[in-house]
Amino acid sequence: MTTLSSIKLIKKIWLIAANEWQYWLRSHLSLGATGIFLVLILTTSFLTTAHMDSENHLRSHQQSEAEETFLSQPDRHPHRMVHYGHYLFRTPAPLAIFDPGLDPVTGQAIFLEGHHQNSVMFAESTASADLGGLSWLNPALVYQLFAPLVLLLVGHSSVVREREAAGLLPLLALGISPHTLVFGKALALLLFSLLLLIPLLISSTMAFMSGESSMTLLLLFLNYAIYIAIWVVLTLLVSIAFTKRSTVLAAMTGLWFSFSLVLPSIAVSITADTVPVAGKIETDLAMLSSLRKLGDGHNANDPAFQQLRADVLKKYNVERIEDLPVNFRGIVAMEGEQKLTKVLNEFANLRMAAELSQTEHLADYGWLTPMLAITVISRTLAGTDLAHYHRFQREAEAVRLAFVQGLNRAHIETLSYEDDINRNKNEDAWQRARVDAANWQVLDAFQFNTASLTERINSASPSIRILLAWLIALLGLLLWSCKRVMP
Amino acid sequence: MVEAGEIYALLGGNGAGKSTTLLSFLGFLSPSSGHVRINGKDVNYDITAARNVIAYLPESASLYEHLNAHENIHYFLQLSGSSASQEDINTALDQVSLVVDARQRKLSEYSKGMRQKVAIALAILRDTEILLLDEPTSGLDPSAIDEFHQLIRSLADTGKIVLMVTHDVYGACQVADKIGLLQNGVLVGEFMANEGSIDTETVHKAFSSNSSPS
Numbered sequence: 001m002t003t004l005s006s007i008k009l010i011k012k013i014w015l016i017a018a019n020e021w022q023y024w025l026r027s028h029l030s031l032g033a034t035g036i037f038l039v040l041i042l043t044t045s046f047l048t049t050a051h052m053d054s055e056n057h058l059r060s061h062q063q064s065e066a067e068e069t070f071l072s073q074p075d076r077h078p079h080r081m082v083h084y085g086h087y088l089f090r091t092p093a094p095l096a097i098f099d100p101g102l103d104p105v106t107g108q109a110i111f112l113e114g115h116h117q118n119s120v121m122f123a124e125s126t127a128s129a130d131l132g133g134l135s136w137l138n139p140a141l142v143y144q145l146f147a148p149l150v151l152l153l154v155g156h157s158s159v160v161r162e163r164e165a166a167g168l169l170p171l172l173a174l175g176i177s178p179h180t181l182v183f184g185k186a187l188a189l190l191l192f193s194l195l196l197l198i199p200l201l202i203s204s205t206m207a208f209m210s211g212e213s214s215m216t217l218l219l220l221f222l223n224y225a226i227y228i229a230i231w232v233v234l235t236l237l238v239s240i241a242f243t244k245r246s247t248v249l250a251a252m253t254g255l256w257f258s259f260s261l262v263l264p265s266i267a268v269s270i271t272a273d274t275v276p277v278a279g280k281i282e283t284d285l286a287m288l289s290s291l292r293k294l295g296d297g298h299n300a301n302d303p304a305f306q307q308l309r310a311d312v313l314k315k316y317n318v319e320r321i322e323d324l325p326v327n328f329r330g331i332v333a334m335e336g337e338q339k340l341t342k343v344l345n346e347f348a349n350l351r352m353a354a355e356l357s358q359t360e361h362l363a364d365y366g367w368l369t370p371m372l373a374i375t376v377i378s379r380t381l382a383g384t385d386l387a388h389y390h391r392f393q394r395e396a397e398a399v400r401l402a403f404v405q406g407l408n409r410a411h412i413e414t415l416s417y418e419d420d421i422n423r424n425k426n427e428d429a430w431q432r433a434r435v436d437a438a439n440w441q442v443l444d445a446f447q448f449n450t451a452s453l454t455e456r457i458n459s460a461s462p463s464i465r466i467l468l469a470w471l472i473a474l475l476g477l478l479l480w481s482c483k484r485v486m487p
Numbered sequence: 488m489v490e491a492g493e494i495y496a497l498l499g500g501n502g503a504g505k506s507t508t509l510l511s512f513l514g515f516l517s518p519s520s521g522h523v524r525i526n527g528k529d530v531n532y533d534i535t536a537a538r539n540v541i542a543y544l545p546e547s548a549s550l551y552e553h554l555n556a557h558e559n560i561h562y563f564l565q566l567s568g569s570s571a572s573q574e575d576i577n578t579a580l581d582q583v584s585l586v587v588d589a590r591q592r593k594l595s596e597y598s599k600g601m602r603q604k605v606a607i608a609l610a611i612l613r614d615t616e617i618l619l620l621d622e623p624t625s626g627l628d629p630s631a632i633d634e635f636h637q638l639i640r641s642l643a644d645t646g647k648i649v650l651m652v653t654h655d656v657y658g659a660c661q662v663a664d665k666i667g668l669l670q671n672g673v674l675v676g677e678f679m680a681n682e683g684s685i686d687t688e689t690v691h692k693a694f695s696s697n698s699s700p701s
Contacts, residue, residue, distance in 0.1 A: 015562065015565050019562055022554065022558075023551070023553045026553045165549055166545055166546075166549050167549035167550075169513075169549070170544075170545055170549045172515070173513050173543040174538065174563065174566050174567045175535050175538045175539060175567065487510070487515060
């Protein structure tokens, strides 16, 4: 093909696309559907941004308040501080303003204390409102669910309209090839898709200002563009396949219901059955049984710590624990915490692995419906998926262990064994068993951050591959079906 | 064979193969036997070249209802690789007698006759050698048919070849120079329209869909 004929061809494709736009601009259905979508996406974007912004400020404020409260505690027995505990708050990821993902349905705060890995809980009473009504609607869901609906309403008649009005023959008789016609229609729909994606660019700009990387935002945009392109191609395929506009609309509506509502629901049910995750009560009972074998870290005479006692006495070359230069009760507390944490982490890792395996299994259903693939990609890149929830739990556990063991160290080094065991004898003994509040400086300021872009891309890559495969397969089908565009 | 400046009407009943013949000229169908030639060249040898010299007018002018007359002509001209100024378009619309007030209205408000006029104006502006008309007067009122015939005649007088398929024997006799009778895809008779030499028995046979060609 010469350069001149290529330019002529591109010009014809543009002309067809421009004419399609002209048709939409004069069609009440297209204008109405687009208008409703834009109002919906802009409203949900504004509301989600405002909500997440307020959550971010609230949780950051609560975090610094919790840290201040802990650090400002007076002189005390160090083990009382272990049980006094501390709170951590999960601040939302910058892209949570676009896709809050699991944020509304998983807890946002966790209470850290010795000997327990507490569950993550909801930080404030208003969070319960997130679970009801229409609050589940967010910009990501609007794109995943409603953008295809608008595309099918606007674009379903693209080819079938020409066929129904007996317009194909005159067009083709002008020397327009079926491919040129379909590419022109596809270009029009793709440009329309870009219009639909403008609110995503606005959300991305705000996320960028909150610290999200431009590469993440670009990837997110590209994946949504691919998802919408899949629906563009599907719409064109159905518009080519049938001869009546009403049949095309019915078929597209059926496809939308199947891909967006029915198949995801079926996939979730099947996954829950085929990859079960043990419930909390069941897990807690099994964990409790393992913890009982460890001994009581509060009791220096617990038989479980006899070997530790022997080892410590040998190390310091003394006969009695009273002669040790360190507080043996603190050593037992530290050892007990270490062993307990190991068991807690084993159970926590098993639970998280089972939950992740369930999520990965569900993501495989992206081969059945692209909506599941984009849901996974969106949450992963936004940093609001299950892996990030687990990441928060792991970071919280690291903070818990560090602060508990820091306090146990103070117990070992700054409080004598004698003062410790006699602390309940009288008021003076009670006062002597307190350590200086300067020892509470075991906490670093906590800020929950999303995983690196590489980690997020690695997590999302199976679903990205699925989405690309959908697009490539459908494009192949579209090229093949162009031959059906005949009078 | 149709000569330049000639109007050839292909008559036949339903299913006689009239529209199929037109589709063969446009290269959408290949004849089961014989050849379709334009300017001596087989259509299927270079379909694009063949389509470039043909203006095709379907039974109901398939123009866009969301556009007005000017926009339709402008769009289809650009698609065919031609162009015309607003003045040229107005001249062509004057030639087909489309009322000035209607030109800026969307085609959804046009009658069938008005749409045909726009389609012919487009054909005039495309300035192709050949006009293929598929049942062009179907559904038009008598005055619109007369107007249409005059337009076709004036185009043929400029040297264009007009091939029209119709089942309107009377109309064909009025406007055509030559009439061909098609039956089951076979040309069963050919007459000069102005010589009054039409064999009514052959015409009757040609319109009888179940009869075999003789």
